[in-house]
Amino acid sequence: METVKNANGSLQIVRYDLRKMVKWSACRTLFYHGTAFTTDSIFYVNILLQMVVQLVSFCVTMLAFDSDDLKDFDMQPVEALLKQINDFVPFMLGYFVAVSLARWWQLRVNALGRVFDSFVNVSMFLACELNDEKWSDLHLQIVKYGIASIELLWQAARNKDCLQDLEKKGFLTEQEIGGLARQRIFWQRPMIMWAWIMRICLAALDHNRSTYALSNHVMKQCIMAREGMALINAHFDTQLPFAYVHLICLLVNLQNVVFAVVSGMHCAISYSTGNIHATVQQVCACLLIGVVYQAIFGLTYVILDPFGDDALDFPLPAFRAYHASLVDAILRAQQPCPVVIQDGRLTQPRKKTIRRNVAAQAAQSPQAPTLVPPAQTLGRQQLEPRTGRTRQIYDI
Numbered sequence: 001m002e003t004v005k006n007a008n009g010s011l012q013i014v015r016y017d018l019r020k021m022v023k024w025s026a027c028r029t030l031f032y033h034g035t036a037f038t039t040d041s042i043f044y045v046n047i048l049l050q051m052v053v054q055l056v057s058f059c060v061t062m063l064a065f066d067s068d069d070l071k072d073f074d075m076q077p078v079e080a081l082l083k084q085i086n087d088f089v090p091f092m093l094g095y096f097v098a099v100s101l102a103r104w105w106q107l108r109v110n111a112l113g114r115v116f117d118s119f120v121n122v123s124m125f126l127a128c129e130l131n132d133e134k135w136s137d138l139h140l141q142i143v144k145y146g147i148a149s150i151e152l153l154w155q156a157a158r159n160k161d162c163l164q165d166l167e168k169k170g171f172l173t174e175q176e177i178g179g180l181a182r183q184r185i186f187w188q189r190p191m192i193m194w195a196w197i198m199r200i201c202l203a204a205l206d207h208n209r210s211t212y213a214l215s216n217h218v219m220k221q222c223i224m225a226r227e228g229m230a231l232i233n234a235h236f237d238t239q240l241p242f243a244y245v246h247l248i249c250l251l252v253n254l255q256n257v258v259f260a261v262v263s264g265m266h267c268a269i270s271y272s273t274g275n276i277h278a279t280v281q282q283v284c285a286c287l288l289i290g291v292v293y294q295a296i297f298g299l300t301y302v303i304l305d306p307f308g309d310d311a312l313d314f315p316l317p318a319f320r321a322y323h324a325s326l327v328d329a330i331l332r333a334q335q336p337c338p339v340v341i342q343d344g345r346l347t348q349p350r351k352k353t354i355r356r357n358v359a360a361q362a363a364q365s366p367q368a369p370t371l372v373p374p375a376q377t378l379g380r381q382q383l384e385p386r387t388g389r390t391r392q393i394y395d396i
Contacts, residue, residue, distance in 0.1 A: 001032070003311075004318045012315040034311035036295035043298055050260045050290040054283070057264025062271070070272040078262050089255045093296060096248045099240065100300040107235055107306060112314065114228030115153065116323050118194075118221040119146040123327040125218055126201060129210055131334045138204050139331055142197055144171045147324060149193035153229060154316050156186035157236070157307035163189075187233045191226050198222040236305070252297050259289055 002014040013034045021029060031037055065073060123142060130138065148171040155162055163181055166172045172180070180189045201218045239245075263286040270278035306313045338346040 001034075003033070004315045006309055006315070006317055008309050010309045011311060012309070012313060012318075013311055014315050014318045036298060038311075040298060040302065043294055046256075046294045047287070047290045050256050050286065051283075053257055053260035054264040054267070054286045057261045058267045058271075061265050061268035065268075067272045070269050073265075073269060075262070075265065075269070078258075078265065082258050082262050085251075085255050085258055089251050092248060092251055093293070096245075097296060097300055100303060103235065104303045104306060107232060108314065111228045111231040111235065112319075114231075115150065115225045116319065118225035118228070119150070119323055120326050120330070121221045122146075122197065122201065122218055124330050125214060125221070126204070127331050127334050129214055130204060130208055131337075135204065138200065141200060143324070143327055143331075145193045145197045146327070147320060148172055149190045149197075149225070150316075150320055150323075152180075152186075152190035152193060153232070154307055156190060157232065157305075159186065161186070187229065190229055194222045194225045194229075249297075252293055256290055256293055260286055 001016045003011040004014050006012055011033055029035060036043065061070070123139070123146070126135070126142060127139060148166050151166055151171070163172075163177050167174060167177050180192060183189055183192065198219060201222075202215055205215050205218065263282045267279045267282045270276070270282065302310060302312055341347055
């Protein structure tokens with residue numbers, strides 16, 4: 001099992017070995033970090049309450065009836081009631097768990113996955129199109145804004161205001177922190193980061209005179225990231241219907257209570273007849289049934305909010321490190337990338353800057369060359385060229 005520590009020092013599960021769990025049985029990992037037996041202490045409280053109900057039922061039955069009455073006591077009506085409850089409670093609980101797991105997977109793939117994919121895709125678009133050294137500041141800024149958006153997304157999901165942490169980590173400046181602090185709704189902050197990413201990307205592509213199709217792709221990725229964040233917000237603000245969840249809770253609790261009562265009555269009858277083995281069997285059955293139902297039912301509220309610090313929540317440090325490494329690999333891979341020459345063959349480039357070419361021409365020509373081209377209009381923007389551009393060309 002691979003785990004990672006979050007900012008609070010809690011361990012979160014990144015991945016586990018299913019083969020070993022199936023091969024060596026889950027009993028060895030019964031009390032491992034992240035199982036249903038270690039996730040929440042309320043689990044043991046509910047089991048203890050069920051065993052108390054069984055004990056009370058045993059005592060009441062023993063006090064209300066004598067030994068002769070217990071031997072002739074008809075358990076068929078209460079067993080029929082228990083059977084009717086057991087016929088539909090497992091189906092209802094199983095469907096409820098399936099819906100909860102589906103919502104959890106949708107959060108990971110369709111919501112959070114969009115944000116991560118957009119972060120990597122935008123970095124790839126810009127790294128391949130704007131591969132000159134002069135765009136390194138732009139690449140770095142996109143990386144900072146992308147990671148900051150992920151951090152702000154987690155803060156919004158946890159309803160925490162920790163903007164100063166981003167400034168300490170170097171992702172945002174003091175002025176940018178001040179602009180975000182004016183937004184009192186936490187979900188607005190990560191979306192603002194993607195608005196900034198879209199703005200600087202489009203400005204850079206316009207300055208580079210790139211095709212409109214590439215700009216459209218970048219805008220589509222930024223919008224997709226915003227939609228993923230909106231889907232996470234909708235998940236938190238739109239829970240399953242209260243009446244449905246309340247009914248499921250009531251049915252599970254009712255089933256456990258009825259089973260504990262019937263089990264306690266069986267224990268009293270078996271004890272009165274001297275059948276100790278049957279009494280022990282009923283105690284073990286009540287314990288196992290309570291463990292199974294409480295473990296399955298408790299799983300649903302643990303995965304309801306996967307943006308916390310529990311062992312089963314999404315491991316933010318692992319996700320952040322993985323996607324940051326992808327972006328870093330994409331940016332570093334541009335320099336040794338081969339170029340295509342006129343006959344279609346690939347070759348490794350030999351760098352040579354325009355500045356050096358112009359300097360060589362200036363030494364041979366009496367007229368000084370123009371290093372700065374005139375300003376050109378792109379749409380409604382007037383782009384002023386920078387002095388001493390160092391766009392790289394290659395000698396093949």
